[in-house]
Amino acid sequence: MEPAIRVRDLRKTFRVAERDAGLGASVRSLVRRRYREVAAVAGVSFDVAPGEVVGFLGPNGAGKTTTLKMLSGLLHPTGGEVSVLGHVPARREKAYLGRITLVMGNRNQLQWDIPALDSFELNRAVYRIPEPEFRRARDELVELLEIGDLVRKPVRTLSLGERMKAEVAAALLHRPQVLFLDEPTIGLDIGAQKRLRGFVAEYNRRHGASVLLTSHYMADVQALCQRVVVIDKGQVLFDGGLRQLTARFSPHQTITVQLAEPGTDLSAFGAVVEAGEGRVSIQVPKAETSAVAGRLLAAHAVTDLTIEDPPIEDVIEQAFSAGRTA
Numbered sequence: 640m641e642p643a644i645r646v647r648d649l650r651k652t653f654r655v656a657e658r659d660a661g662l663g664a665s666v667r668s669l670v671r672r673r674y675r676e677v678a679a680v681a682g683v684s685f686d687v688a689p690g691e692v693v694g695f696l697g698p699n700g701a702g703k704t705t706t707l708k709m710l711s712g713l714l715h716p717t718g719g720e721v722s723v724l725g726h727v728p729a730r731r732e733k734a735y736l737g738r739i740t741l742v743m744g745n746r747n748q749l750q751w752d753i754p755a756l757d758s759f760e761l762n763r764a765v766y767r768i769p770e771p772e773f774r775r776a777r778d779e780l781v782e783l784l785e786i787g788d789l790v791r792k793p794v795r796t797l798s799l800g801e802r803m804k805a806e807v808a809a810a811l812l813h814r815p816q817v818l819f820l821d822e823p824t825i826g827l828d829i830g831a832q833k834r835l836r837g838f839v840a841e842y843n844r845r846h847g848a849s850v851l852l853t854s855h856y857m858a859d860v861q862a863l864c865q866r867v868v869v870i871d872k873g874q875v876l877f878d879g880g881l882r883q884l885t886a887r888f889s890p891h892q893t894i895t896v897q898l899a900e901p902g903t904d905l906s907a908f909g910a911v912v913e914a915g916e917g918r919v920s921i922q923v924p925k926a927e928t929s930a931v932a933g934r935l936l937a938a939h940a941v942t943d944l945t946i947e948d949p950p951i952e953d954v955i956e957q958a959f960s961a962g963r964t965a
C-alpha cells in the first residue's frame with residue numbers, strides 16, 4: 640500500500656542574522672551582517688500509512704513544527720523529498736490543500752468578533768465545499784464536539800477549550816484525509832484534552848484519515864498513537880511502537896510490594912525507589928523481573944505485588960538524553 644505521507648531525508652536550514660548586544664553592534668550589523676545557519680530539520684525520513692495515527696515527539700526546538708509546516712506546504716524544504724497523498728506539498732495545489740489540514744494549538748484561524756458558524760461559512764467558500772456536503776460535515780462536527788450552542792456566540796467570548804473545539808471543527812469541515820495536529824490540546828484542562836482526543840480517534844475511525852500529532856501530553860499519545868516518531872535536533876531518534884520505545888530506552892521495571900511486616904529492607908532485591916507504610920517499590924532490570932518477584936514472594940510475607948513499566952514521560956526523557964549523548 641502506498642503511504643499517505645512519505646518523507647525522505649527532509650531538511651530545512653534557516654539562515655538567521657547574528658547580532659551582538661549593544662548599540663555599536665546594532666550599527667555594525669547594518670553595514671556588515673553575519674549569518675548563522677540553523678539546521679532545524681536535518682535529514683528526517685518516515686512514512687505514515689493511510690488511516691494511521693502517529694505521534695511526532697521531541698523536546699522544544701527539535702524540529703517538529705518546522706517538519707509539519709513543510710508537510711502542509713507552508714515552508715519550502717531546503718532538501719529531501721516529501722509526498723503527501725501523492726502531492727508535493729510545497730506546490731500548494733488547491734487539490735492538495737483541500738485534502739489536508741493543519742491545526743496549531745497556539746494559533747487561531749477563527750475570526751475573533753463573529754460566531755464560529757460564520758467563519759465556517761467562510762471556509763465553505765474558500766474550500767468550495769458543495770452546500771449539502773458542507774451541512775453534513777458541519778452538523779456531524781457540531782454534534783461530535785458538542786458545540787451546538789457555542790458556535791453561535793462570538794469567538795472572543797469562548798473559553799480556551801471551547802474555542803479549540805470550534806477551531807478543530809473549522810479545520811475539518813472540508814473532510815481532510817490527512818491531519819497535521821500541532822499541540823492541539825495545549826493549555827486545555829484534563830477533561831477538555833480527553834474529549835478532544837476522543838474526537839480525533841472518532842474522526843480517524845469514521846473517515847480513515849491519517850494523523851500526525853505532536854503533543855507534550857503523553858496521555859494524548861498513549862490514547863491515540865500505536866506508533867511514535869521521536870526526533871531531536873532535527874533527526875529521528877526512534878520510529879516504532881510505544882512498547883518498543885519502552886523496551887529500548889527503559890530496560891527497567893518497577894516491582895511494588897505491600898509487606899505484612901513494615902520496615903523490611905529489600906535493597907538486596909533491587910534499587911529501592913520508594914518506601915513507606917509497608918509499601919516498597921524497587922527497580923529491577925526487565926529480564927530479571929519475574930525471578931526477583933519469585934524470590935521476594937518466597938522470602939517475605941507479601942500481601943500485594945504489582946509490576947509496572949516506567950511512565951512513558953520518563954521513557955521519552957531517557958530517549959532524549961540518549962540522543963544527546965549519542
Ligand SMILES: Nc1ncnc2c1ncn2[C@@H]1O[C@H](COP(=O)(O)OP(=O)(O)OP(=O)(O)O)[C@@H](O)[C@H]1O
Binds near residue numbers: 678697704705
Ligand atoms: N523561521 C525561523 N527562523 C529561524 N529559526 C527557526 C525558524 N523556525 C524555527 N526555527 C528554529 O528551528 C529549530 C526547530 O524549531 P521548531 O519550531 O520546528 O521546533 P519544535 O520541535 O516544534 O519545538 P517546540 O516543541 O518548542 O514547538 C529551533 O531551533 C528554532 O529556533
